[in-house]
Amino acid sequence: MSSTALEVNHLTVCYEKKPAVWEADMSVPTGSMAGIVGPNGAGKSTFLKAVLGIIPNASGNISFFGQPYKKVKQRVAYVPQRESVDWDYPISAVEVVLMGLYKQVGLFRWVTKEHRKQAEEALDRVGMLPFASRQIGELSGGQQQRVFLARALVQQADLYMMDEPFAGIDATTEKVILGLMQDLKSEGATVLCVHHDLPTVADYFDHLTMLNLSVVASGKMNDVFTKEQLMKCYGGRLELLTKLTDSLAKLEGLKGSPTH
Amino acid sequence: MDISHLTQILLPAHNLRVIYLGVCSLGIAAGMLGCFLLFRKRSLLSDTVGHATLPGVAGGFLLSALLYPGEGKNIFILMLGALVFGWLSVQVVQWMMRHTRLRQDAALAVSLTGFYALGVVLLSVIQKSGLPDSSGLEYYLYGMVASMVQTEAWILCGTAVAATLLTTLLLKELNALCFDEGYAQTQGLPHRWLDETLMTLCLIVAIVGLQTVGLLLIMALFIIPPATARLWTNSLKKTLAISALVGALGSLIGALVSSEVEHMPAGAAIILATSLLFFLSLLIGRRKGLLSRHLEYYAIERRLAENQYLRAVFDGLEAQQQVRLFCGLKFSRKLAMTDFLIRDTLAKRNWTTTKQSAITRSLLKQGLLTLTGTESAALTDKGLNRAIETAKTHRLTEMYLLEHAEVAQKNVHQYVERIEEITTPEIANDLRDLFEERLQQELIPQEPHEVK
Numbered sequence: 001m002s003s004t005a006l007e008v009n010h011l012t013v014c015y016e017k018k019p020a021v022w023e024a025d026m027s028v029p030t031g032s033m034a035g036i037v038g039p040n041g042a043g044k045s046t047f048l049k050a051v052l053g054i055i056p057n058a059s060g061n062i063s064f065f066g067q068p069y070k071k072v073k074q075r076v077a078y079v080p081q082r083e084s085v086d087w088d089y090p091i092s093a094v095e096v097v098l099m100g101l102y103k104q105v106g107l108f109r110w111v112t113k114e115h116r117k118q119a120e121e122a123l124d125r126v127g128m129l130p131f132a133s134r135q136i137g138e139l140s141g142g143q144q145q146r147v148f149l150a151r152a153l154v155q156q157a158d159l160y161m162m163d164e165p166f167a168g169i170d171a172t173t174e175k176v177i178l179g180l181m182q183d184l185k186s187e188g189a190t191v192l193c194v195h196h197d198l199p200t201v202a203d204y205f206d207h208l209t210m211l212n213l214s215v216v217a218s219g220k221m222n223d224v225f226t227k228e229q230l231m232k233c234y235g236g237r238l239e240l241l242t243k244l245t246d247s248l249a250k251l252e253g254l255k256g257s258p259t260h
Numbered sequence: 261m262d263i264s265h266l267t268q269i270l271l272p273a274h275n276l277r278v279i280y281l282g283v284c285s286l287g288i289a290a291g292m293l294g295c296f297l298l299f300r301k302r303s304l305l306s307d308t309v310g311h312a313t314l315p316g317v318a319g320g321f322l323l324s325a326l327l328y329p330g331e332g333k334n335i336f337i338l339m340l341g342a343l344v345f346g347w348l349s350v351q352v353v354q355w356m357m358r359h360t361r362l363r364q365d366a367a368l369a370v371s372l373t374g375f376y377a378l379g380v381v382l383l384s385v386i387q388k389s390g391l392p393d394s395s396g397l398e399y400y401l402y403g404m405v406a407s408m409v410q411t412e413a414w415i416l417c418g419t420a421v422a423a424t425l426l427t428t429l430l431l432k433e434l435n436a437l438c439f440d441e442g443y444a445q446t447q448g449l450p451h452r453w454l455d456e457t458l459m460t461l462c463l464i465v466a467i468v469g470l471q472t473v474g475l476l477l478i479m480a481l482f483i484i485p486p487a488t489a490r491l492w493t494n495s496l497k498k499t500l501a502i503s504a505l506v507g508a509l510g511s512l513i514g515a516l517v518s519s520e521v522e523h524m525p526a527g528a529a530i531i532l533a534t535s536l537l538f539f540l541s542l543l544i545g546r547r548k549g550l551l552s553r554h555l556e557y558y559a560i561e562r563r564l565a566e567n568q569y570l571r572a573v574f575d576g577l578e579a580q581q582q583v584r585l586f587c588g589l590k591f592s593r594k595l596a597m598t599d600f601l602i603r604d605t606l607a608k609r610n611w612t613t614t615k616q617s618a619i620t621r622s623l624l625k626q627g628l629l630t631l632t633g634t635e636s637a638a639l640t641d642k643g644l645n646r647a648i649e650t651a652k653t654h655r656l657t658e659m660y661l662l663e664h665a666e667v668a669q670k671n672v673h674q675y676v677e678r679i680e681e682i683t684t685p686e687i688a689n690d691l692r693d694l695f696e697e698r699l700q701q702e703l704i705p706q707e708p709h710e711v712k
Binding site: 052070073080085091096099111 | 301430439440443446
């Protein structure tokens, strides 16, 4: 297996000629728990979508496990932002999970009992089996997020790309998702996650990309998550930085070097 | 209406049977495909397409008069014109959204009104020109069932079969496309091809049905049936089936009415019948229907009242047992099942006598209470269990609000009265977990605030 799960070179994405992501370079080593952070409107979701070909890019090279995306689509699982879909849609939790198997089922074919069993197992893994037949609109935000996660799990991918899985969810779900991400990592999979909550970044991930239009810094957590880089990425917004120094201190503490 | 008339409706002549087959097919195709328009949030777009076919129809008429003078209007040229302009209106909308700052609603409105105005101008040109056979053109506006010929009926039947086949064979792909297009794309499902097939099929059905329902209302046949179906079910397959059924039923009723009543435009009759089915569903639909919502509300209110009743009984009996507990004796189930005076127990609740006896009757019927005299009753074993559960949840909720949510002592009571309605078994379980330690010490916690 290739040592880099994802490599992005010179990625530029435009919305009506205005760049939303500009000349972004980054790579994610296989087997890492990688986070993408950046201020609101920095283009984090756009970056993820462009990498997955959901929105067209103006220029750039993207490879997954050393190969073009088209060849390895099934090895990459995408967990979109929860707000991106209509939750009033007539579908049950287990049917959402089954979507992760559609490609495997094949065109013009119907889902079998075996597929349903796989979907139920995935639901069980995120603790949502009792809600399998619920309409998705009746689930809480955290439960919806777990269903999305189960849909990615059922695909048994090598790279999981998640868009803000921790946004607006309850404590139980946060624990479940984090536990699962760690399980996936120990199974050898790679996780790439857009994240919004800076205080937890250092706890959750071991690889970090700071994005603000372009990639400010990308690499191992300890190298990237520094005061200088944060200043650069967040443009020195002080009220935020005070919060951050706390969490930085925590990281310094973990590293074992003296805190200031 | 005499018997022979009735048999005429039930066992129609051949030409009428053809018409009924045609409108039913149209209803099925439109109802089924309309579901996907609704899910893809394209309902307004489709309406724009409907109106924009007018210049196509008028232009097609002029063209056929030019090419084949004296032969009357050629249906296929008219349909082709409608198809071209329907397609054109979509392109205009997309162009406006891409190259201007207009939002979709404005772009749709501009396209709809612009093309429709062009159509009206062309129609007036036709009327002034005195071209022969121009009288039938208003059918394209308001719809005409009686003029349906066998060819049209078969085309409609074909589109219905095609729509059914497409949705059956590609149901899961369409499902993914409608629910989460971005995800469908990452899965390598043929989303673009599917979307185009779907839209093309919709356009074909709409244009074939144009003369039957009329271009002003044809899109309602795509929009109202799925909206009706959504009031009944939460399953995709059932939504599709119900929508097709509503489309077929509405079309059939409308066609019947319009062939019975003189000068009744078919399109209006069909859409009115479909709308009636919609409003009926709005009232009695199982999902979000007004009646079912009312019944649900009524059931919750009733259950709440029952719980309040049982809690009042329990509080009263518990007060009697306080002395026992104080002496170190255990809570006695047997004593808790002794009789109580109904009126005294419910004194604190300002219930009317009607409500008191209604709830009493309900509890008796469920076997939670037994009558011991004319004005007294006692809990049954089952009743006591539910009373204990209710009291426990109620007090745990109060404890939670006091200790965790920091609600002031004096406000707790009024909060809990309302909260009880929404305390689901899940929440009750969470509460029990939260206060697990304390529940081990005492099975039923004491009222955490002073009872007035």
